[in-house]
Amino acid sequence: MTIGPDAPTFTARIQGIGADGDGLSRMADGRSLFLPFTLPGESVEARPVMRRGQGVAGIAETILEPSPERAEPPCPHFGTCGGCTLQHWQDAGIAHWKTGALVQALKHAGYDDTVIAPIRTTGPGNRRRVDLAIRKQAGIAIIGFHQVRADAIVAIETCLVADPAIVAILPALRRLVPRLQAIHRDASCAINALDSGLDLLFRVDADLTAGDRRLLAAFAAEHDIPRIAWALKDGTVEIAAQLSPVRIMLSGAPVPVAPGGFLQATPDGEAAIIAAVLAGLPEKLKPRDRIIELHAGCGTLTFALARHARVIAYEGDGYAVTALQKGSSEVGLHGPITAHKRDLMRQPLLPNEFKDAAVVVLDPPFGGALPQIEAIAASTVTRVIYVSCNPQALARDAAVLRAAGFALISAAPIDQFLWSSRLESVTVFTRAAPPRARARPPR
Ligand SMILES: C[S@@+](CC[C@H](N)C(=O)[O-])C[C@H]1O[C@@H](n2cnc3c(N)ncnc32)[C@H](O)[C@@H]1O
Secondary structure (H helix, E strand, O other): OOOOOOOOOEEEEOOEEOOOOOEEEEOOOOOEEEEOOOOOOOEEEEEEEEEEOOEEEEEEEEEEEOOOOEOOOOOOOEOOEOOOOOOOEOHHHHHHHHHHHHHHHHHHOOOOOOOEOOOEEOOOOOEOEEEEEEEEEOOEEEEEEEEOOOOOEEEOOOOOOEOHHHHHOHHHHHHHHHHOOOOOOEEEEEEEEEOOEEEEEEEOOOOOOHHHHHHHHHHHHHHOOOEEEEEOOOOOEEEEEEOOOOOEEEOOEEEOOOOOOOOOOOHHHHHHHHHHHHHOOOOOOOOOOEEEEEOOOOOOOHHHHOOOOEEEEEEOOHHHHHHHHHHHHHOOOOOOEEEEEOOOOOOOOOHHHHOOEEEEEEOOOOOOOHHHHHHHHOOOOOEEEEEEOOHHHHHHHHHHHHHOOOEEEEEEEEEOOOOOOOOEEEEEEEOOOOHHHOOOOOO
16 A cells, blocks of 8 residues: 555544554554544544554544544644644543553453542643753744654644743743853753742753853843753753752652652642552551652652651662652651662662562653562562553553462552643552461461
């Protein structure tokens, strides 16, 4: 079959939605056809444009029979900006599909008949972290998000998912960037909306000049931005301007999060994740018990967990570990929380390091935590709370837990990535203590 921008169109029926949020149909030769901005049940006039993996990516030129779940996309940038891919779908349809994605992932791991909690969805204007792409072209700054699978940047005037304080700084950034000499062509600006105000991290392609530093200090003062940092491609981060301390409150602890440091995408999502994690703790947990927390970041879950038992936290990013330690000493929790820097992919905790852990909480990055899960499976751990941002990785890791005798006792889908195909979830697994770990019966 001809594929390309001039390929003939044909009528295609959308059978489902793929992991990236594209509608799924079939070519006449049986290959998968991915059609963005279409919905299940729709009939469309499709043009197959290019190969994608084993399948073909296409364009729906005309929606011949629209789905009753179709919605009018509220954002003027929808369709070009790669940030949101599902604004053409009513909320209920997205919620149903995302819940189904979690059910499927768990089924794939061998867990059938899972009872799934109702999905918690974050509303617009809540995203407190964005990573803006920047391109300087003919003295003008293009600032926005990349198109899906493309190098082009869509200049954004507004963003309906981002915190309004982030949207409000965009015009000033567009005026600032052309004047920064350290930006030759491509750069980025990660913005975290913290409790102390916006926190900016520029990734630039050259060293800042003295003039750049003055500009950034003046920009920070004019817009009441406590800190602006910059980083070169090697990842070294330096502070360009700091007017006042930065902090985010995590379960009552003021944490001086590092520039560009990881935070859950939205405060509502963070609250829902914490609630689901705490609900999964063992009923008889005592303050002297040990919780082992893996991929702790700067302490989003740690401070909440430390109200219930001692927490031994591990995290690979040294800046995050330092922030967590500073936050715990601020609230006098230095005793109950111990934080260690450790690369858990290369050096996962060994089975015997989980000895006496009442529960393991893990919140790995997108790729999941296979080596670490295998060590947990081989340990005496009886309860695992798994926070995941990728159902596929969860499916793979949960299969290892199932093979090691863990039952799944709860699963909570959390949609903090409004109008995107991404999904967060919290799942709780338990198993009986293996014979050698069981208490000896009295004689
Ligand atoms: C999804 S974030 C969760 C962070 C934290 N639990 C939170 O809720 O804010 C994943 C964390 O895993 C950390 N991480 C990524 N790769 C790692 C590795 N190989 N070893 C240890 N930590 C890693 C990241 O730095 C990040 O803090």
